[in-house]
Amino acid sequence: MLRPVAFCLLCLLVSSPASALETMRIAMSEAGGEVQVSGPGLSSGADTEEATFQPLGTRQAIVRRRGKKLEVNGVLVAGSSVRFRSGEAAPGADASREKPLRAGGMEVRGDVVVRVYREGLQLINVIPLEEYLAAVLGSEMPVSFPPEALKAQAVAARTYALQKKLEAYGSSFYLGSSVLHQVYGGVNREDPRTLAAVEATRGEVLTYELAPIEAYFHASCGGRTESGLAALQRDLPYLQPAECPCGRLPASRWTATVSRAELQTALGGSPSGFRISGRTGTRRASRVSTSEGLSMDGPRFRQRLGYTKLKSLDFEVEETPHGYHFTGRGYGHGAGLCQWGAKALADGGWNYRDILSHYYPGTELQQLY
Structure with a gap:
């Protein structure tokens, strides 16, 4: 049974505006001294939620590093970062969603930030959490898996992302896009089935003692999951060995x-x-x-x-x-949700709530928003 999240660490997020609550900052890639950002109706502004965006009058922006500053299409801009946004919405059923941007070899929804970083540039995707999750699911789990397994993965991925956001709150980015965090492949990894799984579980997170858990997951445990302490040096009560049909x-x-x-x-x-x-x-x-x-x-x-x-x-x-x-x-560290095990359990009639309880014992499924 779902219940509203009570007073806890999540209050840091709950007290934020709704737009900030559901926004993630994902490090896409690093580049040398020049990068191209493109998209329809391209506009740019400061890297803040309150920024005013100005149309560029072009579908393409060439960003170059000039010392500690940035130059956009030959014009020096204030500060050491600039944020880009598409100004056109997608047609038809996606009319409420802006068309994606392309940068660093990826096509992504939301905004793209280019900032001075180390000796070159860094690209960051600022994206609504639920849209981010649809692409994570398509990157992390086969979309052919049963709907209940995809829902379980959606909740685990949402919880993991929010826990990392709390951990990195105030930083330039919260997560990377590789296997070191959650694999995120952008728009190309979205699928109607991943979108449905995310929407069916919108706002649901796993908590332990009213805080979001470290919802680790892996491909296959080989028959029994591993403890968090042995696998990840994380001695957590909800990451304990569990029998698994995989x-x-x-x-x-x-x-x-x-x-x-x-x-x-x-x-x-x-x-x-x-x-x-x-x-x-x-x-x-x-x-x-x-x-x-x-x-x-x-x-x-x-x-x-x-x-x-x-x-x-x-x-x-x-x-x-x-x-x-x-x-x-098995394949992976073995702690937390086993993806192939989730598939086998879903094939056997388990729903996503039961699957999550099995792999994260003692946790609660709660409605954050």
Whole structure:
């Protein structure tokens, strides 16, 4: 059952104007000394919610860095950032939504900020939260998954985004657009099914003790999720091991062959006698070692070898004449919502509320707006 969010950390957001509450700032990419922003009815202004935007009279803006300042189409502008907006709405059913902008190789809704950053420029997408989520869903979960699984992912992604916004409140941006945060591919990742899942759960967030949770998720756990402490060094009561039906799916199984040279590079020394020397309660590798005294924790080893090569820490390894053969289960860190598990549960008749309760025990589903 949903209930309004009570007095808590979310009051910081609730006390903000509605437009600010539902707005995210997403770091799109970095560029050198020049970047192009294009869109219909293009206008520009200061990077504030109250800014007045002036039409540029062109569909394209060339932004160049000039020391600590910016130049737009050859004209120096005040400050070290400039914000662009489309001035035309999309036709038909999307008449209330402005046409997207293109910048840094992405097409996005909302505004695009170009700012002086390090030795070059940074692009930031300022976008309504619900529109952001529609593209996140299409980037993070197959749109062919059942509607209830997509709804569960929508709530998890919304909660994760708001928690990160609270954490970074007042910063130039709240989240990146890569796997280090939530994958965000812009307009091209939207789909009618992701839009429907976001709309069906509009404003719903997961809380624990009246604060939004750290709603981590991953592709596949391999049969049992991992604790937040073991996977992410986050000792949180709602990130605990849970049984998962994804272990029966072919998608949860993987193998990898790693050469001796690759393993040596990842370890920073000879791989002779390489073995798993410690495991978590869910049998994932917590530490690896060699016969020559090298030792490394599991998450760091996976990072150095490569996340696409070593898909999870739930693996066995054996030495072969050609290197080292890994046999594993799952894809990702294993904590929180398992996406393939959510699909299996939805296929079995579970609704999104039950799915979320299973993967985030002890949390409440609440209506923020």
